[in-house]
Amino acid sequence: MKNKLFEKYFVFSPYFWLVLFFFIPLAIIFKISISVSEWGMPPYQDIFLFDNGFKINTTFENYVYIFSDYYYIGSFVNSLILALISTFFCLLIGFPLAFYIATSNIRLRNILLVLVVIPFWSSFLLRVYAWKIILQNNGILNVILLNLGIISEPLQLLYNQYAVIMGIVYTYLPLMILPLYGYLNKFDLNLIEASKDLGLNRIKTFFKVILPLSVPGIVAGSLLVFIPVVGEFIIPEMLGGSDRLYYGKILWEEFFVNRNWPGASALAFSGIIILVLPIVIFQLLYSRWSQKNEI
């Protein structure tokens, strides 16, 4: 009896977690986003006033403010584009790697998997900082290229959007490889042989058999990369320049530099809705589709 009760709560524990660390904070953010801002601490007014009787003190002006200024929408669009490009490159590099790992023998496979995970053992900040050292004007890469005589003056490799994309692809690649590996690991290699036997060469076999059967892994890996990259703050801050503003940085500035908590909250809340809603719909449609196709 006691065990049953424990099992019941144990099953629900992820939901407690979700409520505690996602829905409650989200509700607080929403509450702040509809508050009226003022100078003070905290920098917004309460939404329920009891001075002269009960009064609800809310406003949607913060939303009007961020949606009327392209500065905010533009940064969000930039972040979406950045996330799309980064996810694409992660997939391009991650898929062959995951496939190679999944199809190699068990000893090599374990070594390769450890190599994929090893970067996680060191600090994320250190790893991004290391790229700064590699890419800066008198950094390792420029010194090598100069000494080899390939270039005559240092290349500006750092502080632009390309450095940001590179840093993100580097950091998020394991998040693409691991779920892909999880699916490809179960892949029946006889299917590839069967396809070749039936007359399809390697490229056609890839598009007709391997790719369609990898869709669940591709979706899982892509979402795992795409969603956090949209809100990524540290990598654009450290490797990026002023050529492009990203959503994460704007959000941070709005909170901590401009101290416009209601505006920043409106921005954060809109971002979550714009990002999460389509993904939830997509997931629902996708799970229906995959059930129908039994992949």
Add this chain to the structure above:
Amino acid sequence: MDKNFLVIENISKSFGDNKVLENINLNISKSEFFGLLGSSGSGKTTLLRILGGFEKPDTGRVILDGTDITNLEPFDRPLNYMFQSYALFPHLNVFNNLAFGIKENFTQKEIEINVRNIAELLSIEDLLNRRIKQLSGGEQQRVALGRCLIKKPKLLLLDEPLAALDKKLRSKTQLELTTLQKKLKITFVFVTHDQEEAMSLSDRMAIMKNGLILECSSPEEIYENPKSLYTANFIGIANIIEIYKKDENFYSDDLGINFKLNKELKNTKTNILLRPEKIKIQSINNLKTSSFNSFSGEILEKSYLGSFTRYEIKIKNMIISVLDQNFNSSSNYNFPKGEKVICSWESESIKVLED
């Protein structure tokens, strides 16, 4: 008939230090149903995979219908391979699985006609819209077969074609497979570890052990006149008796009786094979023991198998298996356990295993 339709020439293959195939030579005729029989680790599947193009041999050549295909990729070979697991594509329905190999070279209309024809041949017309997971094992086997046959291959390779089916379905499918093969006249080469399957399907078969072909002949020849001890034991039930020359006849210490052979021996000592169904079993009251090719013993075990009864008969230091056809319909025809009986056989039934 082209005797050298498929020629396997000096094929050897190693995986690391492990020699899987050693100098395999085989000639297979056009329209032949050829079986490769061996226990696991005998190299039979590796040989089939080399024919399919999934493994490259270290040495040797494979020639199909006059063309050297040794270095061709699987997708360039005019043959098809049916996998033991069937390897049907789970993301496609039955129609698209069948059409998979012909989609490129045909128009939509031709594809449809071809798929209908093959589905009719295999009686799976009603399954075309099903998904693979909705099929039974027997249905999957037909789809896998159809997916290969639709390409009209010169040669069809089958890896344990019946292993995944249950016993009843297996014997039915066995018959269908031979009928289909005779009708289509496509050369079939299949691999199996099941001797009954090999015997019932094959026109000719090769017995493999440790990467070598021990014997290659018709099932009848291999069963009746096996050349080696291994084959004799591997195929069917075998009574193996060691005999040596003693005066005019041969003598077995284990049985304590004389054997009369109708041929001369090279060695003075050899093994002989006596198949259990060649031994006649009679009540001890009817007959006196003859001085050779017969013995009296006690029934140790018996198992009633319907059309046959199998007896284990103890004589001196040995237990001999005897299969006795249940000729009479009376149920008390069988000899009871513990009864003394006389067993006898013809000289021609004794097969000498020279190796």
